[in-house]
Amino acid sequence: MKKIVIWGASGHAKVAADAARASRTFDVAGFVDDVNPSRRGEAFEGAEVLGGRECLDGLLAKGVKRLFIAVGDCAARTRLAAQAREKGFQLVSIVHPKATIAAGVSLGAGTLAAAGAIVNPGSRIGECVVVNTCASVDHDCVLEDGCHVGPSACLGGRVHVGRGAWIGIGAVVKDGVSIGDGSVVGAGAVVLKDVPAGVVVYGVPAQVVRKIE
DSSP states (O other): OEEEEEEOOSHHHHHHHHHHHHTTSEEEEEEEOSSOGGGTTOEETTEEEEESGGGHHHHHHTTOOEEEEOOSOHHHHHHHHHHHHHHTOEEOOEEOTTSEEOTTOEEOTTOEEOTTOEEOTTOEEOTTOEEOTTOEEOTTOEEOTTOEEOTTOEEOTTOEEOTTOEEOTTOEEOTTOEEOTTOEEOTTOEEOSOBOTTEEEETTTTEEEEEOO
């Protein structure tokens, strides 16, 4: 199996590590935690926290060149992915064996398809995307880099989710709707019309409630 390091050591990292091992493709060499340096050496999800970003060069020197960013914040995930690449790491995608990815679907580097996720034919998934537990992405959708489709969210056909946008848990997005870059769709929202960039929407039907500063 291929050794990987996971950048992140919280809830999302647990999901990523479990999916990586279940895939029988990757062996998790350890976790990187920039938030709490005191966790170095702590046992976590069958491996240990290796330290903060200062440990990355040492991992490369040992031949661990594959890395996955397991950070929930969309903007941070994209930023850390760029930094990892600059150092020379290869971003890997993780697909849980209980996820269903249709033949021919394009899946970008650094993307996670969690258990129960479904991505139907004709869809294109960008880099560092999260298609979370039991999320459903129907035919011909486009998910741009760094976006997140939350657990049990449901996207109809031909939905376009912009770069860094967040679709909350259990939200439903109608066929053909576009979600703008960086926007947030609240949990349980029902989105029936296009959402502009940089706003928060929620409700049934979803309405813009504020701009994101």
